[in-house]
Amino acid sequence: MRRVLLATTAMLLLFPLFHIPSTHLVAEEPQAEEAPIVRSKMKKAYKPFLELQTFFVEHEEITSSEEQEELERIVDSLEKKFHGVIDAPKSKYRDIPGFTSTLQSLNSLFRDIKGGLKWGNESWAYWRLRALASHCITCHTSYAPKMQFYDPEYSAENLTPFRRGEFFLATRQFSRAEKAFLESAGSPESSADVLTSLRRWLLLSVRIQRTPKEAGKTLDAFYRQHEKNLNQYEKEVILGWKESLRAWEGEHEEDSLAEAERLLNVGLRSSDLLYDEQDDIRVLRATALLHRLSESKTQTEQDRRRTLYLLGLSYSKLPHFFINELPDIYLEQCIREYPNTKEAKRSYRLLKEMTTLGFTGSGGTRIPDYINLKLRELHNLAYGIPDFDARV
Numbered sequence: 606m607r608r609v610l611l612a613t614t615a616m617l618l619l620f621p622l623f624h625i626p627s628t629h630l631v632a633e634e635p636q637a638e639e640a641p642i643v644r645s646k647m648k649k650a651y652k653p654f655l656e657l658q659t660f661f662v663e664h665e666e667i668t669s670s671e672e673q674e675e676l677e678r679i680v681d682s683l684e685k686k687f688h689g690v691i692d693a694p695k696s697k698y699r700d701i702p703g704f705t706s707t708l709q710s711l712n713s714l715f716r717d718i719k720g721g722l723k724w725g726n727e728s729w730a731y732w733r734l735r736a737l738a739s740h741c742i743t744c745h746t747s748y749a750p751k752m753q754f755y756d757p758e759y760s761a762e763n764l765t766p767f768r769r770g771e772f773f774l775a776t777r778q779f780s781r782a783e784k785a786f787l788e789s790a791g792s793p794e795s796s797a798d799v800l801t802s803l804r805r806w807l808l809l810s811v812r813i814q815r816t817p818k819e820a821g822k823t824l825d826a827f828y829r830q831h832e833k834n835l836n837q838y839e840k841e842v843i844l845g846w847k848e849s850l851r852a853w854e855g856e857h858e859e860d861s862l863a864e865a866e867r868l869l870n871v872g873l874r875s876s877d878l879l880y881d882e883q884d885d886i887r888v889l890r891a892t893a894l895l896h897r898l899s900e901s902k903t904q905t906e907q908d909r910r911r912t913l914y915l916l917g918l919s920y921s922k923l924p925h926f927f928i929n930e931l932p933d934i935y936l937e938q939c940i941r942e943y944p945n946t947k948e949a950k951r952s953y954r955l956l957k958e959m960t961t962l963g964f965t966g967s968g969g970t971r972i973p974d975y976i977n978l979k980l981r982e983l984h985n986l987a988y989g990i991p992d993f994d995a996r997v
């Protein structure tokens with residue numbers, strides 16, 4: 606926030622020095638308002654989100670009717686605040702791929718929680734409630750600037766270290782989140798396992814801080830301190846991360862699509878057939894780069910459709926880090942924005958494969974009708990087949 610404030614102040618100070626025609630001023634005005642709109646709406650979501658945290662203290666479910674009413678009130682209030690973000694007039698984030706879809710996914714989450722409470726399925730409501738912070742985190746580690754928000758009054762002491770980390774990351778209090786996740790990874794009684802906690806920390810280090818040297822040092826220190834409590838699998842994963850961070854230190858990363866593709870090629874291909882772990886750090890770096898590229902107004906159409914497909918592909922390989930809906934969001938957007946292209950077809954094939962896998966169990970594959978209908982629509986778009994049903 607500080608950097609933007611400084612920039613605005615600087616602009617105000619310089620302003621009288623230039624002679625700007627008044628028509629120009631009018632045209633520029635909405636632009637100048639853009640960032641603060643999303644930020645101020647988000648800030649309003651902070652209070653209800655803070656109130657929500659009481660539901661994560663010593664709770665495994667929602668029992669009393671008072672609690673249910675309270676939860677419904679808070680979710681209602683959050684939902685209203687986020688409507689404000691969706692409806693915000695032309696914000697600079699609006700055209701950035703995935704932004705609006707993530708907000709829509711957040712909206713359906715609010716509806717799920719309220720629906721669960723209304724129809725007496727409290728455990729479903731509570732389960733969905735726990736996915737809320739992941740939505741905030743997915744967005745804040747994708748689009749927003751590096752700046753931090755800080756609430757000096759709230760220390761979240763009564764939450765478990767992992768929940769505390771989730772709260773801080775969801776509200777962009779990055780350095781506090783970092784400490785909490787490391788604490789969670791190092792405490793055996795934590796509510797999340799070592800790797801889950803460390804992945805959150807990694808997300809911050811790779812996508813926001815982007816400081817491989819410091820991250821490597823921190824991970825080294827963590828490893829040395831906790832080695833005796835780690836199992837073989839955890840050790841292997843952490844050593845893999847350390848190696849990838851070290852390689853990153855020596856690399857010069859260009860801001861280009863070719864660079865993102867290079868990172869993905871190396872990151873997704875297993876170099877050792879017996880050791881099938883992909884290099885999550887390289888894949889995460891590629892996503893950060895793809896997001897940066899997709900925010901550029903000068904990106905060509907061809908690059909943009911490739912970027913959308915690659916984001917969908919990358920997120921399909923990172924299920925431990927973000928909300929489940931993320932790959933679908935980018936693949937669907939690629940198909941809808943660029944029908945009948947090579948990238949749309951690839952997106953469709955991946956989407957179809959993921960959906961089939963998702964609905965396959967020991968009894969075979971059973972995809973619900975409404976999903977099949979949507980898949981057919983996307984198939985026809987991707988392959989340029991006229992939609993006859995729609996014309997009747």
Ligand code: HEC
Nearest residue numbers: 640643644647648651654704707708740741744749754776
């Ligand atoms: C669709 C993306 C998106 C989602 C989802 C999202 N945010 Fe944000 N949030 C942003 C962006 C972008 C900013 C930074 C705005 C700016 O400074 O331009 C931000 C900033 C914030 C800030 C900092 C405000 C400040 O004054 O610096 C808070 C607090 C916040 N969000 C809370 C939340 C919470 C809580 C959730 C989840 C319930 C959430 N956000 C979900 C995109 C999102």
